[in-house]
Structure formats: C-alpha cells, structure tokens
Amino acid sequence: MELGFYFFMKELPKAYSPQNYESGIYKQWEDSGFFNPDNLNYQGEPFSISMPPPNATGILHLGHAVMLAIQDLMSRYWRLRGRRTLWLPGEDHAAIATQNVVEKKLYKEEGKNRFDYGREEFMHRVNEFVNNSRSTIKDQIKAMGASCDWSRERYTLDEGLSRAVKEAFIRMYNDGLIYRGKRIVNWCYRCGTTLADDEVEYKEQKTPFYYLKYGPIIIGTARPETKVLDKVIIVHPDDERYKKYIGTSFDVPWIDGIVRAQVVADKIAKIETGTGAMTITPAHSFVDFELAQKYGFEIVEIIGPDGKMTQNAGKFAGLNVKEARVAILEELQNKGLVERIDNDYIHNLSVCYRCGTAVEPLPSEQWFVAVDKPFRRRFFKKITLKKMALAAVKEERIKIIPERFIKVYEHWMNNLHDWCISRQIWFGHRIPAWQCQDCKEWQVIASRPTKIIFSRHGLTDWNKKERIQGDTNIPLDESEIELIYKKAYELKNNDIQVIISSPLMRARQTANIFAEVIKAPIIVEKRIKERYYGTFEGKLVAELKQDHPDYYKNKLSYHVAEAESYQQIKQRLIPWLSEVVIKFQGQKVLIVTHNAIMRTLKWMIEGGTEKELSEFKPRFDEPLQYELIGSCKKCGSWRMKQDEDTLDTWFSSSLWTFSTLGWPGKTKDLSTYHPTSVMETGYDILFFWVARMILMSAYCLGDIPFRTVYLHGLVRDKQGRKMSKSLGNGIDPIEMIGKYGADALRLSMIIGVTPGNDFRLYDEKIAGYRNFVNKLWNIVRFANLTTELKVMEVPPEPKTLADKWILSRFSKVADLVTKKIESYSFSEAGETLYDFTWHELADWYLEITKIEGRKQEILSYLISQLLKLWHPFMPFVTEALWQETFGNQAGLLIVQLWPKNLPAIDNKSEIEFTSVQDIIISLRNYRAEIKLDKKIKVKFCLVGKILNKNEEMIISDLRTGAEYDSSIAEKYSKKVDFKDFNLLIS
RNA sequence: GGGCGCUUAGCUCAGUUGGUUAGAGCGUCUGCUUUACACGCAGAAGGUCUGGGGUUCGAGUCCCUAAGCGCCCACCA
8 A cells, every 4th residue: 555655765875975966956056047146036135245256376274164155145045035136256366376386386497587488488387377276165065055146157267357447446546545655664585575554464473683882872783784883872862871862963983984873862762771772774774764754854765675784884785684784783793893782682573474574664656556645536535544444343334253353454554654565576567657768757548458449349330331432531411429428338348448539520520429429538640641650550550650661651541441351341430430449558448449550560560571461351359469569648759658657456356345336337237236345254364455445445436345244263173273385284175075065174164163262173173064964964864754745835734743743843953053043143044953853853753753653744845944944054965955855946045035834832842842842851851771682561640630642652762662541659669850840750 | 561362061162142050072980783873862970161360149250450372453663
C-alpha cells in the first residue's frame, strides 16, 4: 500500500558535499540573471550596496570573505523581501600597492626598475598583470557565493570612472578646492612618491637622543642630520632660563662652520620638554614649517626627494640620510658640541603604510584638496568640505554602526588637514592638468581616451538633408538649426569639454549651438590659409604642407569629400559639416569643421600615406592614437605638457558609490540606487575610504553616499594575532571553502561576531559550522524520506500539541530573525535560527514525527520557509536543498519571497509542550544519574497534572524508557518538583 | 599626551534599552548501531561576569575608580 508513496520519496546523499554543488549553483544563479535587479520584476524600494572594491592585484583574504558574507547576507535578504536589490561589484587599481607589486615582480624577474622600461612599457606590464589578477579575484568572490551584479562590474581605472575622476577634479579646481602649492608633504623614498597624512604609520623605535651645544643653549634632537643649517631657536616666552636670550642673535659654532642664530619666543615650545629650547628645520618638519611661515624664516631644503643631502648641506651633500647622520655626529663630536646622549629615547618613527620605509617630510609642489576653504554651492551658503562631511553624520543622515565610531569619525574629520592628492607614480589616474611650458600657466581640463564617434546615432535624419554645394558661408536655415539642436542634445551627455570650430560661417554657427547646449567653450580656428604655426592645427597644416605639398595643394578642399573612397563618410555626415569627437590634448573635443579638414586631421593622426588616404575607409570604433596639443589660454603657446603625476588612489575610490552608477550624468541607475543603502566595510578604512566618500559625495552630489555604515572587525588568528604574510598565519578562504564549503565559512564569520570588534577564526570553528550545514541537510533529507514535500506558503492547521508548539515557535523565530537582520544584528539572527533548527526542530519535532507519523503539510511548510530564512546566511546548501526537494517547478530559492503568512502564536501550547519536555528531560536525567541499563523500563506518574494519550505516548516513546503508571504514587523512588505539578518516578 | 575597545565556563565568544535560575560553540566526562545526521544522539560537570566603590527594590548591563591587554589619534623638539 505504501509502495506508490515510496516512489515519490527522494533519497539525498547521507552527507552534504559542498564541492558537488557550489559551482553549479553559482552558475545557475548567474545564468538566471537575478543578480541584476533589472531582471527582477520588483516594484519595491531599491536596496543597494557598493562592494568595497578589492585591490585588483590581490588575492582574496579573510577580510574580503567577511565583507562578502555580510553584504551577501543583506543583499539576499532584501532580494527575498522583494526589494530591487543591487550589489555592485568591482576592483580597485590600488595605485601604489599595485605598482609596488609589479615593480618588485619585474625587478625579481628581469632585474629592471620602472624607469628602465619607461612609462608606456611599464604601464603595459602593470595592466597585463592586473588583467590576470582581476579575473582571479572575481572567481574567488564567486566562490564565496556573492550575489552581486556582474553586469555592472566596475574598475577604478575604467573609462567611466576615469571620467568621473576628471569631472570631480575639474569641478573642485574650478571651485578653488583643488590647488597646487608648495608645502611640506610626507615623502617615501622607496615608493618615490608623496603620501597623504593618513597613509603614514607610526612605529615606536628606540633611538639615541642627542643633546647638542648650540651656542649657550642646549638643544635636543633625535635627528641631528637635519640640523645642519638650523639657525633659529624657539623657547617658551615664560621660560626663565632663556628669557635673557629672547630677541637676541649671536654667532654659534655649528656643524658646518659658524651660523648666526636668533632666539624667538613662541608658546609652542614646552618648558618641560627636553631642554625647553629647540632649533627648527622648516623644510623637514610640519611644525617647523608652520613656524617658519608664521615668522617668515627661510625654508632651506637639505634632504632631497632622492633621500640624499642636497647641495645646501655643504660638504655633506650627496650622502644619504643614514650616512649623513654618522658624518654629522662625528663632526659634532670633534667640535665638542655633543653634550650627552640618551640611549633609551623612544621615538615615533613615521613609515610608509605600503612599504614600511621611513617617511621624510619635505617641501614639494603638489596638488591639494582644500578641506577648510569656504566655497559657494549653487543655492547654498558658503561652506567647507569638512563641514559638509561632518554635518552628514552629525545630522544623522548617515548612521554608523557601531555608534562609537561616530566620535572617531568626527575627531578625524575635525583634525583633517588639506589632502595631498598627487602621487609621483605612474599607475593611476593621470592628473588632468596641463602646464604651458612657456608661461607656466596651468590648465585643468577633462580628458579621457575617446573613440571617434562620427555621430553614429540619429544619422538617418541627417541624411535626409540635401547636400549644400560649395559655399560654406551661407547661414544656416531654420530646419538646419533645428537639426543641429537635435544633434547637440544627443551629444550632450558625451562629456565633451571643448569644441573646435572651423571659422567658416556655417561651422561656427553650428559650433555655437553645440556650445550652448553642451556648455563647452569653443575654440575657433582661423581659416586654413591664415593659420599660423603657433596653434596646433596650424602646425599640422604647415607640416602637412611641407611634407606633402601635392596632397595639401590638391586635396585639402571639399572636392576630396566627393572622391569615391570617401563614399562612406559622405553617407554618414552632412556634407558641409563633420562633427567628430576626438581626444584632443587629453580632453574630449568636438570638432566642427568641414569634411576635408576632418579627414586631414584623421590622416595626420593616423600617419597614413597618400595612397592609403585615397583608399581610406573610415573606421568608427578605433581610438585615436594621437593626442592633439592645444594652445595655452593665456599666452597661446602650443607647448602644453600634462602633469606627470597621478592621483591618490583614494581620490577615485572616494567617488565609488556614484561613479559606478554613471556619474557624471543623470543615469537611471544613479537616481535609483544612490544614495546606496549600506556601506559595509572594515573599521580600518574608516578614514581612508568611508570618510572620503562622505566628503566627495557631499561635494559632487550634495548628497550622502550611503545611509548606513556598518563596520566589521578584523579577522585574527587563533592566538588573536593579526593575520599577515610574514607571520604565515593567514588562513586562505579558498582553502577553507574547499575543505568545509562556503556556507560553513560564511557562518563562522557571522555568528558569534559583533560589528566593530575583531574576532578569531580557525579551523575548528569553521568545522563546527560545517557540521551544522550538514545537520540542516539531514533534516531535509529525513523529511524527504518520510513524506513528499512541497512548497507551502500558508501555514497548515496543526493537529497535535507538538504541531502547535513548533508552528508557534517557528512564527516567533521567523519574526525575530527578520527583526534582527533589519537591525544589523546578524549574529543574533543566525544564533536564533541555529538554535531553533537544531535544538527545537531536529532534536524535538523530528523525533516526535517518528512517533506521530507523517507530517506532510507541517514539514513542507517548515522546510520551505526555513530554507528561505537560512538562505541569506548559507545560500549554497539552502538552494541545493530547495531544488533537490521541490524540483524545477518551484523556481530558484534566490527569488522566493520571505515568509510572510506566519502561523499564529500559541503561548498556551508552548507552555504545555515545555512541561512535556521537562518531564522527558527529568526522566532521561534520572536514568543517566543512576546509570540505568537501557533495557530496564521505569514507571512514572504525575501529581497535579493530567496527561492525555498523545502526551503519554510522546513521553514514553521519546527515548525515556518510561511508561505511565498511576499506581506508583505510593512507592516512587524520585520526585521532581515542577511549578504546578510533581513527577514521580519508580 | 588624548580617545576608544576588551577583560563573562578550560578555550573562542554572545548577552538590544538594568528584570526570574548568566547563554552558545568547541573541549572535558558518562552513556548510546536510535525509521535523517558519529559532521550524530541522550546526559553531566564547569562561572563570586577583572578588582574596589556607588546608584537602584533589583547591576554582567548604569556611574566612579584601579589594574591588565589591545587599538586609534596627536606637531614632545
């Protein structure tokens, strides 16, 4: 009779093997397209997360694994809740870090440094390397089960982001918030670049501390090599010891001869510190630099950017810092100027956060972001960047979890100095600034690698227009103007920065219309015959004339436009007008001119021969190889040179939340998904990244980049040590996934972990969660063996006490889990579910199922709903079980809807069931206590409580080895007191 | 020099706004081929919540204070 029934039952393998499922399931998800919210027909509020982009060179480490686990949890949860969920992935080019990696690799393999290769070749090598590692890290992100939308994947160096970077830079420059100035900066010799203040780390170091006789005054220093030219002594105005010297000056026998020293009083000198007197070195100390500016002291560099003493250091010139220190000390000793040496001095050595080399403060001309400079925004009062960024958090537009980081953020922001954003490395966004080599004027303009677009859109309309023969000096008529406006609006979002127009009337008129709509300046070139050498096009033409006199003479007219080989262009462009967007001096330029000039330009640019030109077929998608050089706005010189430097990597990442969604420009993605819902990242990059995103978003959009910041802690090893390559204690997440499965790894980083607190991770912990994953597997396996399961969305009618209990419990658990997830208490949510699944559902309810028989509906309901609740935590096993159990018709678990019709809460049944549990536990205890042989049955009865048949059956069958016997009341051997009744056992 | 965090069972950690008897996992001990799972089942032992003081009817939780550990920030020459 049961045969037909058995036929439906599924038998799953005894243990869950993640390796057999994970990659296949990920592929199914990817193929389904559901990671992309456009493919979800959800109308609800959007939910979006910008994935903190891992370094493009890196391999996945546990820090990434944590962020992926948490972000995927949120993404999957909200997707199940029916929100349009976008989790946007990407990679960071990580300028210095990446360049260092590649430099090291190349030096090891080929023994050359980056200068041996040259910029172009070196960049080629870096990009090659990055392309490889980018795909590695992507595969690893996928292995974690991350449900991010790969169709929107971005890279900080891709075209769109580069555009955003330039846009931000230019806007800030125009607002006076980016300036170039000579200031003291942190300089790393090894990396050969500046660093931002927060890119400098401090290491405590025991250094000898020298007390030196500087004339009548003793000064202390840990760095005698910087003291060569010191000639100002600072003392506190109230310091009795030195009062008599204040304002005086005198000759001092010093390192390199006699110096004229003066004594200045300033409260910055602390009476208690050292000897109370200090000499200052304006060029190599931030404090001294400020003092020097305050009092107008001379700033002399004695250490150069190469780490060697400069010519100013006299006979020590050319020595590196270490050598100089030795030599100078020797000199001081010889002259008897060393008073004493303290060898136990603890010095805070500043080192580069990327390579650990000592960082030297030195004056240098760099680009800075002015964080304290008031500027006026449209419709707003004057405000500073710093104030904007502070207000966002102060006004609780941005919530930070855990809250204590609000104070940390505010403190950092309040003390932020102008941000040095230029780096002397090659890998990164080149600064969009050009300097005139003649008058030294800087010009800041947008650029990006551009393709010739030849107006590929809307050309049909243009083709309708009859060709106007000959005269280009006829003004445009109304219908033409209309067409040109139309064209202009098409080109509007194309990031065109400059329009170059031929001087001919129609072209100029057209250019004016473009300029009006696109809001870009026009450069009107003179007539060809009037061109002069000073402009670039003039130069081009002149060269052309010289090198190809025949061609120039005969072909540079619109007759060329009629040549047969030119047919294709002719078909695509209005005859008297070519509009072409090219990369011009690095900026995107729209050229409005007539065909002949355009063709000539293209020909020049591509370096074609005359023969090739005659056979020329326009190619529409190839980027131009040539950068046109524009002329200086101030002096007209064409000798413009782009700044060699690149931008701080954090400059581009600070735009990440919106640059990835299409900014600049008003894209649908930007308006839909920004501000993003949550920024989830480690607290260690609160300053580097989170703070800067708030700052830049406030500036660029006048908006917050995210509503909530969730900061997770750092992963440590079993001993609580930071994981590091040198210690070799790093756990490879990929290895752990192979060993225990991605789900287990994810659980181990979510349960028992609280935001902002570091936590330890080790094999046994992951193995524990692997066990749990397998438990869930077996719960479903068991259910499948006993009955035929189906997806049930509406809670079934409970029949027995156990049914009522488990449904009521499930209801409470589902509700609590929902609340906990929404309040970012992921650990508690997971713990609650874990406990319910294992210790209520499996330990009690499934055991009772074995007694009470088939539970098709209740198990169907519980399992289908429980898999949803677990899915954000462990997507693979839940999806595997869902599909194994419910088959294809049920669809993918990833797009089911979160349980909403929860069973009724039944507190009365819960209490009743709890007392049944208590009785069972007492009976089991009793057996265990007296070590009763399992074959021996005990008898029990109750005083003050009446059991029904069902309860009696459960109690006796649930491995208590007990049977109900009311007659034992007189001769019981153990009595257990409960609140309302007693249990008697015999 | 400022600021912050941590100190809860042998180990690793939870404990939301103060509320019955302080929880989990691992480990330990005892016993189990039980219609799923030994990656398992049934039990057990183990905590004066770092010390001291205070507020309160009531404190792991709030306040003060001391100590140890750790982190972040800072211009000690």
